[in-house]
Amino acid sequence: xxxxxxxxxxxxxxxxxxSRIGSTRLLENTIRSxxxxxxxxxxxxxxxxxxxxxxxxxxxxxxxxxxxxFISTTHDVVAQNQIYENGEDGIVVxxxxxxxxxxxxxxxxxxxGIHLAAHGSDGTVQGNTMTQNEGNGMQVDQNSDTVxxxxxxxxxxxxxxxxxxxxxxxxxxxxxxxxxxxxxxxxNENFLKRNKACDNxxxxxxxxxxxxxxxxxxxxxxARCADGWPREGIxxxxxxxxxxxxxxxxxxxxxxxxxxxxxxxxxRNKAEYQGRWTDIVQNVDLWCDLR
Numbered sequence: 001x002x003x004x005x006x007x008x009x010x011x012x013x014x015x016x017x018x019s020r021i022g023s024t025r026l027l028e029n030t031i032r033s034x035x036x037x038x039x040x041x042x043x044x045x046x047x048x049x050x051x052x053x054x055x056x057x058x059x060x061x062x063x064x065x066x067x068x069x070f071i072s073t074t075h076d077v078v079a080q081n082q083i084y085e086n087g088e089d090g091i092v093v094x095x096x097x098x099x100x101x102x103x104x105x106x107x108x109x110x111x112x113g114i115h116l117a118a119h120g121s122d123g124t125v126q127g128n129t130m131t132q133n134e135g136n137g138m139q140v141d142q143n144s145d146t147v148x149x150x151x152x153x154x155x156x157x158x159x160x161x162x163x164x165x166x167x168x169x170x171x172x173x174x175x176x177x178x179x180x181x182x183x184x185x186x187x188n189e190n191f192l193k194r195n196k197a198c199d200n201x202x203x204x205x206x207x208x209x210x211x212x213x214x215x216x217x218x219x220x221x222x223a224r225c226a227d228g229w230p231r232e233g234i235x236x237x238x239x240x241x242x243x244x245x246x247x248x249x250x251x252x253x254x255x256x257x258x259x260x261x262x263x264x265x266x267x268r269n270k271a272e273y274q275g276r277w278t279d280i281v282q283n284v285d286l287w288c289d290l291r
Contacts, residue, residue, distance in 0.1 A: 004030045025050070032056045038086065041076055042066045049078045054086070061086040061109065065094040065120070074098050084108050090133065093120035093144070103127040111135045112163075113154070116144035125149045131156050136163040136185075137176065145169055153177075160185045160206075161197065171195055171214075182206045183219070192217055192230075198240035205230070205237070216244060 024044070028051040031038040038054040038061045041047055054061040061083035066072045072095045079102040083090040090106035092115040093099060099120065106113035106128065113130030116123075118141055125147060130137035137154025138161070140147070145168035154161030154176045160183070161176025167189035176183035176197040183197025183204040192214035197204035205217075207225035217230060217237045230236035250258045252265040 001025075001027045002029065004032075006030075006032050006034070024048070027051055029053070034058065037061070037063045038083070039063070041073055043072045044076075045073065046075045047073075047077070049076070050080050052081045054081060054083045056085055058087045060088040060090070060092045060111070061106070062091045063094075064092070064099060065096040072096065076100070077102070079103050081105070082107075086110065089113070089115040089117075089135070090130070091115070092117050093123070095119045097122050099123040101125045101128060104129075106130045106133060108132045109134070112137070112139045113157070114138040116140045116147065118142055118144065120144040121146050123147045126151055128152045130154045130161075132158075134158045137161045137179065138163070140164045140166050140169060142166055148172070149174060154179060154183075161200065164190055167211075176200065176204070186212055186225070188212070194244065196240065204240075218242065218244075 025048045026039065030053045033056045035058045037059045038057040039049060040063045043066060049062060062078055064073055064076055064078070074097045076096065077100045078091060079100065081104045083104060084107040086109045088109070089111035090109040090113045091101060091104065094117045100123065101114060102124065111133070112135035113133040114125060114128060116139070121144060125138070130153065136159045137157045138152065140163070142165065144166050147169045149169060150172040152174045155178055157179040160181045161179045162171065162174065163185045165187050167187060170191045173194045177199050179200045181200070181202045183200040184195065184206065186207045188209040189211040192212065194216045196218040198218065198220055203221045203223055204219040205222040207223060210225045210227040212225055212229055215236050218240045219237050220240045222230070222237065224230065232238065250262055250266060252262045
């Protein structure tokens, strides 16, 4: 906590072989002007990187995982860091599972803001702000799937806000605006709900494949998927000036799915939902734990 790493070959490298060792915490450090990565989390588990200032490093701001290992890191948390003007990506993830990237600011990096480069799966990317990066705001590459990507902002990016080359990820309530290419550039089979992409220079939504699905998105300009998705209308996509669709029946906390907290709230107000249980139970796609 509270250290400064300046002008070294690399900033901080953490490698822990045994998960039973527990959590390593890197808190409120300044890591700047190193030749390599600012922070490298190679093999290990349950590390926390929070509240650091990471800038001007020659490679990436934070590198999670190591290429060549099947899964080298799990359950790492990277949150509330300021990561800017690094020589490659702001955060790059490889061969990592069950990671959390939350509430980071990624600005002016020469690569992508966030890059799920290979085998970054079963993670959460939430509440990050990506601006003025020279690559994409967020790029998702091969074998990076089952990641929940929500409430992120990609603004004024040199390429696209969200560039998705792999399938099986959930994009919920993200915003992509004023980017030089696309708001969303999409491959196969991803779920999109309540995202907003507006005022992007090429198109707000571009799809090169098919089998994606979702509803309640806002795009002014679209190159649709090969199967015609999304079709215009409140159920799939509307213009940026249109209002949002209503939340699902039973979604008390308005997170677009019905979970334990919603059911607890409903149980305390049974009279209001007396005639609506069938709608809630039959709409399996909206159950948080089953999607």
